[in-house]
Amino acid sequence: MRLLIVEDSPVLGRDLRETLIRDGHAVDLAADGAQALAFATSYVYDVIVLDLMLPKVDGWSVLQRVKQGAGAPGVLVLSARDQVADRVEALNLGADDYLVKPFSYDELLARILAVSRRSSGQVPLLRAGALQVDPRARLARVDGQVLALTPKEYSLLETLLNQRGTVLARGTLFEHLYDAHSEASDKVIEVLVSTLRGKLARAGLPDLIETRRGFGYVIAA
Incomplete structure (x- = not known):
């Protein structure tokens, strides 16, 4: 898959990118909301993994922008915000899934694959x-x-x-x-x-x- 990781923590962002690349995916990394929107308008992604607390442009705004129009990528929100209201708001804005930090990599990967299948209409086999x-x-x-x-x-x-x-x-x-x-x-x-x-x-x-x-x-x- 072609993935975009939007994460302002340099360590977490780098670790996620390197691990997903080892699993065979093509992965871009954006450190803020403005960079995320620049990537999203330049390339076609299967899934965007999106933090909400971002500098320059917040994750809520990024989510709204990337989900506009047909052919929008799947979006998995990955955030430390663990309140039900935050999850509901993200889902109402178009997020396909929501995973709270801290998390296990295996669960993250499983959710990325599930979002990709739902977004693309991909059959199981x-x-x-x-x-x-x-x-x-x-x-x-x-x-x-x-x-x-x-x-x-x-x-x-x-x-x-x-x-x-x-x-x-x-x-x-x-x-x-x-x-x-x-x-x-x-x-x-x-x-x-x-x-x-x-x-x-x-x-x-x-x-x-x-x-x-x-x-x-x-x-x-």
Whole structure:
């Protein structure tokens, strides 16, 4: 997933970003509300993890702004404010979930995945012939056998399956899989597609990912 963490604590923000990146997600980090809005208007995010007590622009205002219009990202509020009134207000403003600090990382990740599924309308399991992908477990199987994928390979496969039948340009895939701080170029997508194809071929699915020259990649509908 492409995630935005909005957190003014440098230590917590950095720890969350690094941990989520290790799990294979593309993660941007905003330290205040103004920076969060700049990110949200420049990139498309699956989920925004939003603190409420922020400098420059408060989290309530950020929540209202990012939830305007169609195609708004899922928002998980992560706040030390533990009053029922705060939760009700955040949910009324459009938040998809609310988690109180302190928290466990496993619960945070589970809630991020749940918000993503609700926001995108994603079905629990994704299938293409003998291939089955479980977004909750982040596992891909062919005829029941687990594919040994890296986090980025898995994310690429899930993205193509979620957009099955749609040709996705190299740049579009790069923006979804890599954050704004990445030093890689979008040519890394060619490498990812190649390694993923190799693993799919060895599992008996050599032609699952099609290349449309000059346009991008697609898993046929």
